[in-house]
Amino acid sequence: xxxxxxxxFKYASRPDKTVINISNWKVGPxxxxxxxxxxxxxxxxxxxxxxxxxxxxxxxxxxxxxxxDKMHTSKxxxxxxxxxxYVFQQFNLVPFLxxxxxxxxxxxxxxxxxxxxxxxxxxxxxxxxxxISKSExxxxxxxxxxxxxxxxxxxxxxxxxxxILIADEPTSALDSKNINNFxxxxxxxxTSQNITLIYVSHDLxxxxxxxxxxxxxxxxxx
Amino acid sequence: xxxxxxxxxxxxxxxxxxxxLVGMTISIFVLFGVEHIRQQTKKSFVNALSGTxxxxxxxxxxxxxxxxxxxxxxxxxxxxxxxxxxxxSSEKEIEWAIPISLGDSHKSFPVIGTTINYFNYFKYGAxxxxxxxxxxxxxxxxxxxxxxxxxxxxKYKLGDKIYxxxxxxxxxxxxxxxxxxxxxxxxxxxxxxxDRTLHVSLKGIEVIHRNDQTLDxxxxxxxxxxxxxxxxxxxxxTTFRVQRQINEIKSEPLLAILPGVALSELWQISELLENSxxxxxxxxxxxxxxxxxxxxxxxxxxxxxxxxxxxxxxAPPTFIFKLIAVxxxxxxxxxxxxxxxxxxxxxxxxxxxxxxxxxINVEPYLxxxxxxxxxxxxxxxxxxxxxxxxxxxxxxxRLG
Numbered sequence: 001x002x003x004x005x006x007x008x009f010k011y012a013s014r015p016d017k018t019v020i021n022i023s024n025w026k027v028g029p030x031x032x033x034x035x036x037x038x039x040x041x042x043x044x045x046x047x048x049x050x051x052x053x054x055x056x057x058x059x060x061x062x063x064x065x066x067x068x069d070k071m072h073t074s075k076x077x078x079x080x081x082x083x084x085x086y087v088f089q090q091f092n093l094v095p096f097l098x099x100x101x102x103x104x105x106x107x108x109x110x111x112x113x114x115x116x117x118x119x120x121x122x123x124x125x126x127x128x129x130x131x132i133s134k135s136e137x138x139x140x141x142x143x144x145x146x147x148x149x150x151x152x153x154x155x156x157x158x159x160x161x162x163x164i165l166i167a168d169e170p171t172s173a174l175d176s177k178n179i180n181n182f183x184x185x186x187x188x189x190x191t192s193q194n195i196t197l198i199y200v201s202h203d204l205x206x207x208x209x210x211x212x213x214x215x216x217x218x219x220x221x222x
Numbered sequence: 223x224x225x226x227x228x229x230x231x232x233x234x235x236x237x238x239x240x241x242x243l244v245g246m247t248i249s250i251f252v253l254f255g256v257e258h259i260r261q262q263t264k265k266s267f268v269n270a271l272s273g274t275x276x277x278x279x280x281x282x283x284x285x286x287x288x289x290x291x292x293x294x295x296x297x298x299x300x301x302x303x304x305x306x307x308x309x310x311s312s313e314k315e316i317e318w319a320i321p322i323s324l325g326d327s328h329k330s331f332p333v334i335g336t337t338i339n340y341f342n343y344f345k346y347g348a349x350x351x352x353x354x355x356x357x358x359x360x361x362x363x364x365x366x367x368x369x370x371x372x373x374x375x376x377k378y379k380l381g382d383k384i385y386x387x388x389x390x391x392x393x394x395x396x397x398x399x400x401x402x403x404x405x406x407x408x409x410x411x412x413x414x415x416x417d418r419t420l421h422v423s424l425k426g427i428e429v430i431h432r433n434d435q436t437l438d439x440x441x442x443x444x445x446x447x448x449x450x451x452x453x454x455x456x457x458x459x460t461t462f463r464v465q466r467q468i469n470e471i472k473s474e475p476l477l478a479i480l481p482g483v484a485l486s487e488l489w490q491i492s493e494l495l496e497n498s499x500x501x502x503x504x505x506x507x508x509x510x511x512x513x514x515x516x517x518x519x520x521x522x523x524x525x526x527x528x529x530x531x532x533x534x535x536x537a538p539p540t541f542i543f544k545l546i547a548v549x550x551x552x553x554x555x556x557x558x559x560x561x562x563x564x565x566x567x568x569x570x571x572x573x574x575x576x577x578x579x580x581x582i583n584v585e586p587y588l589x590x591x592x593x594x595x596x597x598x599x600x601x602x603x604x605x606x607x608x609x610x611x612x613x614x615x616x617x618x619x620r621l622g
Contacts (some may be wrong), residue, residue: 051534074538081536088534091527096234097227108223109536140234156535 001164001196002027002050007059009042009049019045020056021222027212029163032190032197036204037216043200046220047166050198051084052076064163081109085157085165085195089172092153095142099127099152102141103159110160126155130185147178154186158195165190167199171206183209224541228548235521239553242510242517246557247564249510250600253503254565257592260496262584267293267488269583270414271481273345275461278302278310278468279450281475285491288484290324291450293415294332298324301447306474310451313467315460318343320452323427323445328386331372333420335427335445341367343454346414356380357407363425363442367407371417371577380405386420386430401429413583424448453478507600511607514553518546519611522618529619543616550608551601558597562589 002025009020019042027033035043048054049061052068061068064083068076093102103123127137130151136144141152150170157165167186171179187209190197199210207213232239271292279287280300289295311319320343323335341352341359357380360367366386368378378384383402403422411417425442432442455461461480468478522529529542565587576584 053533077533077536077538080534086534088531091531094227094528094531096230101230105223105227105532106535109532109541 001029001031001064002198003060003062004050005060005062007049007056007061009045009054009056018222020049020220022046022059022220025219027196027198030191030194030196031212032187032210033199033212033214034204034207034210035198035200035214035216035219036202038202041217042220042222043216044168046216047168047198047200050164051086051166052080077109081106082160083163085160085162087150087153087157087165087167087170089169090146092156092170093141093144093149096140098138098140099132099144099155100124100137102152103127103156106156106159123155123159126159127152129189130155131181146173147182150174150178150182151185154182154189158189158193161193162195164196164198167197169201170199171201171203179203179206224544224548225552228545228552231525231545232549232552238517238521242514243553243557243560245510245513246553247560249503249506250554250557250561251564253500253507253596253600254561254587254593255568256496256499256503257596258565258569258587259582259584260500261592263492263582264489266413266582266584267485269347270416271345272347272349273343273454274452274481275455275458276453276465276468276478277450277481277484278453278476278478281477284477284479284484285488287450287477287479288481288488291322291452292481294324294334294419298449301449302451302476303474304444304446304448306471306476307448307451310453310468313464315455315457315464316453317456318454320344321424321448322450322452323424323447324449326386326388326427326430328372328384328420329376331369331376331418331420332415333386333422333427333430335422335424335448337424340421344416344452346412346416350412352412352416353410355408355410357405359407360421360423360426361406363423363429364401364403365406365423366403366426367409367421368405369409369417369419369421370411371574372420373405373408375574378405378408380408386422388430417577417583508603508607511554511604514550514604515607515610518549518608519614522546522611522615525615526618529615533619537619539616539620542619543612546612546615547605547608550604550611554600554604558600562587562593 004022004025006024007020007022008018010016010018037043045054049056050063052063052071055069059069063079066079068079071079094105097105100120100123103126107119124137132148132151132155136148141149144152153170171182174182183206189195199206204213277287277291279291279298280302282299286296286299290298307319307321310316318339320336320339322340324332326333338359345351354367355370357367366384372378382405384405385402403426409416424445428442428445431445453464455464465478465480468476532542533539569584569587573584573586576582
């Protein structure tokens with residue numbers, strides 16, 4: 001599903017500093033991987049590489065059988081829209097759009113999955129599954145609580161049925177009750193849809209939700 | 223989705239966007255206003271006279287003669303003797319001649335003295351003759367025929383008695399109280415200076431000028447002098463010859479002009495002013511374009527997350543670029559629509575005021591082919607200026 005070999009990445013502004021150096025790293029289908037490690041070890045850069053924002057200076061990035069490092073920018077944009085869901089630590093939603101519009105916006109960028117009438121029902125069902133009550137569907141997302149926003153973000157990230165879901169510390173702004181709630185829902189959706197999950201967090205208490213725990217500082221030898 | 227997103231995004235920043243919108247609307251309003259007045263002034267001037275081959279007056283400049291004889295603007299430098307009129311009008315090339323005598327007024331509206339020929343031969347617009355809405359043309363020295371606006375503005379009706387004053391000011395002291403004039407006819411609207419004019423016979427003008435209580439109205443004669451003559455020729459081919467003959471008359475220094483030629487001389491002068499006004503309004507528009515660009519540009523910093531998020535969802539950088547451009551274009555589009563409505567309202571509201579006070583017939587503004595051409599130009603201009611915030615957003619979202 002994800003395979004990186006001999007990947008080296010340096011920022012153009014700091015060509016002397018290697019940020020990412022991964023000799024070989026693989027993730028199989030439907031694996032749920034927790035990546036942990038101290039700040040500044042290049043986790044965000046790494047996520048940008050596997051989601052196709054950054055192209056490594058050397059090495060191969062193979063996602064779902066496609067060489068991302070060989071793809072043209074516009075093709076990578078489309079590939080990302082169709083195959084990768086992404087949940088950030090915060091700012092996951094367009095603040096002035098409501099929950100439904102935010103999810104629809106994500107679908108808009110998936111050219112092969114044109115919006116159908118039944119999709120709106122799917123969106124509503126998904127929001128219900130994520131414990132977002134009907135009264136919260138149509139208010140601007142900036143008015144939702146952080147917990148609600150993060151759950152709408154999951155809906156937005158998985159509505160296009162991606163093969164991979166990347167979550168970059170999505171629970172760091174939540175309290176423990178909301179974290180558990182979030183993880184339980186995330187896990188059940190990811191498992192039922194056979195999505196490969198790459199989850200970055202400092203919080204090792206979350207380990208029980210994952211099939212594989214990785215210390216990023218051992219993955220990335222820089 | 224792009225347009226919906228742009229609309230929602232603009233609505234989300236209502237306060238600053240409304241200010242930008244107001245600025246833009248005012249600038250487009252000014253632009254449309256200048257253009258409309260320009261067109262209407264030209265149309266007004268062009269429509270004021272038709273079918274007259276030559277205008278004759280005392281020697282002055284072409285434009286001055288045209289302005290005072292046709293548009294009642296400015297004042298004549300001198301008069302023409304009645305003998306010259308008789309001589310010229312009896313020439314074989316002449317089909318008709320209308321003498322006019324200017325210099326008197328009624329409550330700021332100009333009074334002209336003329337003959338019955340005025341109602342028979344004077345034409346305006348596309349060869350249209352004057353027609354009476356009510357009553358008849360003048361017959362006796364104290365009969366008066368008034369223009370449509372005079373009747374409307376002063377609420378005059380047939381049979382009303384009015385006093386005329388010597389001079390053109392509305393507060394003239396020399397009011398001829400001895401001889402009231404009786405309104406015998408009201409002309410149909412023409413959209414030309416005729417609407418603002420009161421017409422009496424030349425004998426009527428004599429009555430005003432003599433202002434003599436012992437005057438016997440029945441024995442009054444034609445005046446010794448008139449102000450100008452409108453001439454119609456039997457054949458247009460003779461125009462230049464007749465013009466030269468009149469200009470060369472030894473007994474009196476006269477000037478004969480072709481109204482069309484004088485009008486184009488007037489355009490040459492007014493074009494300078496028009497172009498300056500148009501340039502200023504285009505500059506005002508460009509300034510407000512930059513205002514819109516600045517408003518959008520300053521919002522991009524706070525929208526960085528939103529733009530990056532869209533990129534994460536798979537939006538190509540060009541989508542971000544287009545989003546910003548569409549936002550700017552939407553502001554301009556709404557401003558154009560608002561300006562057109564505003565123009566319509568103001569021109570409708572001020573039509574009469576402009577017509578009476580400035581003498582220009584301004585029709586209510588309606589969107590036309592010209593508006594469409596301007597709209598294309600305005601949107602094009604906006605698109606160019608939108609490159610600035612568009613590129614900024616593009617580069618912000620590209621860096622990730």
